[in-house]
Amino acid sequence: MISERAGTTAISTVTFIVLAVFFVVPLALMIIVSFYKSDPMAFYEVAFVWDNYAKFFSSFYYTVSVRSLYTAVLGAVVVVAITFPTVLAISELSRRWQLFWIILLLSLMCLSEVIIGFAWLILMSESVGLPRFLEWIGLWTNPRSLSPSFGAMLIGLVYLGFSIVALILYPQAARRDRSIEEAALTLGTPPMLVFFKVVLPAFRTSLISVTLTMFVYLLGVFVMPTMLGRPKDWTMTVIISDKALGDANLPLGAALAVIMLIVTALVLLVSVLATRRAEP
Amino acid sequence: MAELEISHLGKSFGAFEALKDITLTIQSGEFICLLGGSGCGKTTLLRLVAGLEDHNKGDILLGGKDLTAIPCHKRNIGMVFQSLALFPHLNVGDNIGYGLNLRGESKAVVRKEVDRLLGMIGLDGLADRQVSALSGGQRQRVAIARALALSPDIFLMDEPFSALDAALRDQMQIEVKRIQRALGVTTIFVTHDQREAMALADRIVIMQDGKIEQAGPPDVLYAQPQTRYVAEFIGTNNIxxxxxxxxxxxxxxxxxxxxxxxxxxxxxxxxxxxxxxxxxxxxxxxxxxxxxxxxxxxxxxxxxxxxxxxxxxxxxxxxxxxxxxxxxxxxxxxxxxxxxxxxxxx
CATH class of the missing domain: 2.40.50.140 (Nucleic acid-binding proteins)
Structure with missing residues (x-):
């Protein structure tokens, strides 16, 4: 008979092997390749050079990385700002309607990014989309397509993140103690202020956590920037893909990926430390 | 303090009639217990007085003033909830001083009042402690102090001791009675525990099926029940x-x-x-x-x-x-x- 201790050890070992195979090994390979020399004919040549990292400090890559961080931060903040009140509103509905919205949100997550991207392209197109509708109701006299643009790309990113954020926040929103909001009312809080005085602070930790999650997720989104954004809106993910696959420069793509990984880790670390320090 | 008059009050949730023609007068400074089984309407009545629910018919008058026309946040009601509903993001002092801060009182005034209330509930020096670090009994006291901080016209308590063990519940009953007597605040206490109601109330209002079965001092209800339900509900009885x-x-x-x-x-x-x-x-x-x-x-x-x-x-x-x-x-x-x-x- 297997002892409890032996069972725990076995589970830990399997977990470690899975993590190593699916996370540590690819990461290690990427780090190793980032030091190789570029060879357009064979992707790379085995060597140990810093050239790929040095290229990052050119204005182009520096600008792209700053833009990527800005886009991811803005997208994360916007998606959480839109989704949180929506989730609270859903949690106030009857059980039947709550179930309906949750199933709908889950269904949205099944859609391919490409399908979503095309849907938004159509919605923002000059011929049949929102511009034509605005012209039809007399709000836009000379309509033009709304994509590609930074705004269109941001909408695509927010759409992608909406379901994820909603499903992360919904359980806490549904289970929250409503009497806290009622207590605030009986203590003289105007209804309009209850959200800011007690609901928002009660969700602070979750909101910071889900915003950071969204930041990381949006930083890695590839399809929306390419479909809905202009080349000057493209994020580092697109550039890395472009370099690694388009230009067959795998070492440069790997180096850019490693740098973005380090920057992302630093941003997350600083955010977590700042949040902990600010906690009551 | 003023007299609270509830007359012909009715409340329905869809087809379900939660309160049916409730008429009750509560004297200034009186301690009333609303007593009854689950679904009898006692909490609904309390929430209507607090302004957390809208009534369908009838009146609630406080000192002759129509309370139903005043929104909850302007009623000057102190309420202790069953879950206590302490604000988890605020420490003890900030919880108690929440209403005073909202009213724009100066920091010095708020601090003085918080310290006074902490003394009254026997938690001196705990203003800076997080509410999550308090025991069940301490949390109860903080909820009571927070509700009383604004010197409310009416003090409402919705089964606040239901989660406490028997010994702590007895202790809190004595505390609440002492505080209520000291402040002379009109109090409505909801409970399903007849022993608790007997121990606390000047007058018990027994409710069943959205109606008042009988209201009166505990000894009168015990000795002279007006309905068979009351006779069977209050203590053990042979009918x-x-x-x-x-x-x-x-x-x-x-x-x-x-x-x-x-x-x-x-x-x-x-x-x-x-x-x-x-x-x-x-x-x-x-x-x-x-x-x-x-x-x-x-x-x-x-x-x-x-x-x-x-x-x-x-x-x-x-x-x-x-x-x-x-x-x-x-x-x-x-x-x-x-x-x-x-x-x-x-």
């Missing part, structure tokens, strides 16, 4: 269906003798309540109510017995040492004094 005739009081075929005392002159069939402690047990005789002692339990200083009388279980209790000498299976006679039998009016 006998007796027929009063000029020849005597009949329990089935058994004649218990002529009605005496306050029941003299009563005629017809009535439900009669007799408390277990009013019943005397004697060795079986040829007259009176004869039954079989089925259960006998000694609970410290009290002995509780159950006697089967023609299929009806009669409860009897006595202090240990008084009326001992019975064993389970004994045939016994039961009787009660002329004024111990209460004819239930309805």
């Amino acid at each position: 006998f269906d007796l027929t009063f005739t000029n020849e005597g009081v009949l329990f089935g075929e058994t004649n218990l003798g002529k009605a005496k005392g306050k029941n003299e002159g009563v005629l017809g069939t009535h439900s009669v309540a007799v408390r277990p402690e009013a019943i005397t047990l004697t060795k079986a005789s040829k007259t009176g109510l004869i039954g079989t002692l089925t259960t006998q339990r000694r609970l410290g200083a009290v002995i509780e017995r159950e006697i089967d009388v023609n299929g009806q279980t009669v409860f009897q209790s006595a202090f240990a040492g008084q009326g001992d000498g019975f064993a389970e299976g004994d045939t016994v006679a039961i009787s009660w004094g002329p004024d111990a039998a209460w004819v239930i009016p309805a």
Whole structure:
């Protein structure tokens, strides 16, 4: 008979092997390749050079990385700002309607990014989309397509993140103690202020956590920037893909990926430390 | 402080009528307990007074002023919730001072008032502690202090001690009673625990099915229940269906003798309540109510017995040492004094 201790050890070992195979090994390979020399004919040549990292400090890559961080931060903040009140509103509905919205949100997550991207392209197109509708109701006299643009790309990113954020926040929103909001009312809080005085602070930790999650997720989104954004809106993910696959420069793509990984880790670390320090 | 008048109040949730024509006057400084089983409407009534629900009909007047026209946040109500509803992101001092801060009081005034309230609830020096670091009893006290910080016109409590163990609950009941007496604030306390209501209230309002069954001081409700529901709800009671005739009081075929005392002159069939402690047990005789002692339990200083009388279980209790000498299976006679039998009016 297997002892409890032996069972725990076995589970830990399997977990470690899975993590190593699916996370540590690819990461290690990427780090190793980032030091190789570029060879357009064979992707790379085995060597140990810093050239790929040095290229990052050119204005182009520096600008792209700053833009990527800005886009991811803005997208994360916007998606959480839109989704949180929506989730609270859903949690106030009857059980039947709550179930309906949750199933709908889950269904949205099944859609391919490409399908979503095309849907938004159509919605923002000059011929049949929102511009034509605005012209039809007399709000836009000379309509033009709304994509590609930074705004269109941001909408695509927010759409992608909406379901994820909603499903992360919904359980806490549904289970929250409503009497806290009622207590605030009986203590003289105007209804309009209850959200800011007690609901928002009660969700602070979750909101910071889900915003950071969204930041990381949006930083890695590839399809929306390419479909809905202009080349000057493209994020580092697109550039890395472009370099690694388009230009067959795998070492440069790997180096850019490693740098973005380090920057992302630093941003997350600083955010977590700042949040902990600010906690009551 | 002012008198609270509730008249013909009604509240429905869809087809369900939660409150039906509630009329009740609560004197300034009075401690009222709304008592009843689940779904009787006691919490709904409390929430209507607080302004957390909208009424369908009737009036709620505070000192002659129509309370229903005033939104919850302007009613100056202090309320302690069943879950306590302390703000988890604020420490003890900030929880208690929340309402004062909202009113724009200066930091010094808020701090002074918070310290005063902390002293009143016996938690001096804990203003900076997180509420998550408090014990259950301490959290109860903080919730009470927070509700009282704004010197409310009415103090409402919705089953605040339901999650506490028996010892702590007793202790908190004494604390609440002491604070209420000291402040003289009009208080409405919702509970389903009749023992708690008896211990706390100046007046108990027993509710059932959205209506008030009876309202009155605890001893009056105990001794003179106006309905069978109240007689059965408050404490243990023996309800006998007796027929009063000029020849005597009949329990089935058994004649218990002529009605005496306050029941003299009563005629017809009535439900009669007799408390277990009013019943005397004697060795079986040829007259009176004869039954079989089925259960006998000694609970410290009290002995509780159950006697089967023609299929009806009669409860009897006595202090240990008084009326001992019975064993389970004994045939016994039961009787009660002329004024111990209460004819239930309805």
